Amino acid sequence: MTPALIGAVAVWLGGWTVNVALARRELRGVWRLAPPVVFGATLLILWELLVVGLAVSPVLLPAPSAVWARLVSSGEILRADVLQTFVKGALTGYVIGCGAAFLVGVAVDRAPFLRRGLLPVGNFVAALPVIGMAPIMVMWFGFDWQSKAAVVVLMTFFPMLVNTVQGLAATEPMQRDLMRTYAAGYWRTLFLLRLPAAAPFLFNGLKICTTLALIGAIVAEFFGSPTSGMGFRISTEVGRLALDMVWAEIAVAAAVGSAFYGAVALAERAATFWHPSQRR
């Protein structure tokens, strides 16, 4: 056994022992985050130790420290990539796709015949590999962010539509009858009863779509893109075997994706504080 391996085993056992101790006691507040943080840190140290100790070629797996150095030194490029892929491509497509699906969902809800037809079709399409539309969108809308936004619109539309339609069906007949006895019209019932009742479903769809949006925008860049963007950077730097840059880009993608999801989850907590799933 080399010193690196012995060290790695020691780090692993040490981290695990700490976590066993942590898991035994009742954790409160911020401390609840302690076990996953310890686990993540253990993995990072392990990775660093093994890569440095066993002299793994940086072409295969760069050390976390090398990735961090690259992350700091090429902040300008990474910022431009995020702007191109996330802000222009993913976010635009997300807003258009989810917005359109919401409006179509509300419109379809008025016609029960359409609703019964669209729900199975929407569920079916949501399970299809819609990402395969990417080359066609690139062909139609060009290499720039418009084609990425179009892919994101296609990917987010049906999951959001299904959730909107299901959400609007979430009210009880009793509740709707009550609104009618109050002489509330369609729009009043919609805004005061049915949309609030649909909120958990709407946010569920919005949360699912955050991940889909980022994936769609990144993968669409594999089919052609201008000379910036996260997907473009990943595929070209892989070709040049500059894996530290690839990992830096992945770290940024993970951070952006988690932040996006977290923002929607926070909005959900603020908007649906009354729902059982949000109670503590």
Add this chain to the structure above:
Amino acid sequence: MTAGRDAAPVLAVVLGIVAMWYLGAVILNAPWAYDQAERAGVTLGFWDMVQGTLRQERPRLPAPDQVAAEVWRSVALVAPTSKRSLIYHGWVTLSATLLGFAMGVALGIALAVAIVHDRTTDASVMPWVIASQTVPILAIAPMIIVVLNSVGISGLLPKAMISMYLSFFPVAVGMVKGLRSPERMQLDQMRTWSAGRGQVLRKLRWPAAIPYLFASLKVGAAAALVGAIVGELPTGAVAGLGARMLSGSYYGQTVQIWSALVMAAALAAGLVAAIGVVERITARAMGAQTIGARS
């Protein structure tokens, strides 16, 4: 399933989509048709234009019947071993999907069992499993392919790894929920029978988790297929549905892209339907078990 009652509305929606597709094909392909007519020095009547748009060699949007004809040609009229056969490419993708899916399901179930039985694993690993759902995992597909290639692993396995990665999370999360679904009362009952942890797992937790397992299997299978298709892109792979799409986009062969898409959709639908069949059989078998004595 309420297949009978919803058949008419579903059919109407599908017909509406096909009609919109034709309309879109006419609108999108019209400029090219007019352009060709102008070069030939012919003025194009409306119906001539419509006919022209539906019969182009490389249309911007091929008409549904063009795609159907191409699918039929490359499925039925070409030997399945030929490189021009969609069955050949579909099988390349499907085999990677199935291998990755099987690995992902095994890993996901193993992790879920560990999480349910060990508090430390639960506290330290579970948050990461959930957080990983928010990360665009597909972005690392090219790297996995290239790195595995450079250590000499190529062919089926790298693609299967990506499929495994994608199908593993839904299964793990669903199974944790399922294995925890027995109520306190039922668990206490098992304890009064002095059942060990292994027995509780086998006789109570596992059967209770089966519905959750199938729900997450359906999600996982669709994800695994996406993983295999995307995994075929970066290396400029020569076979598989993803490779068909990529080469189609290089050479402007829109009909080829669309037929690969149809094949991918058929595979996804087939996988989900197959899981649904197994689910129904299992449910029937288990229903019999709960009524009769289980030896």
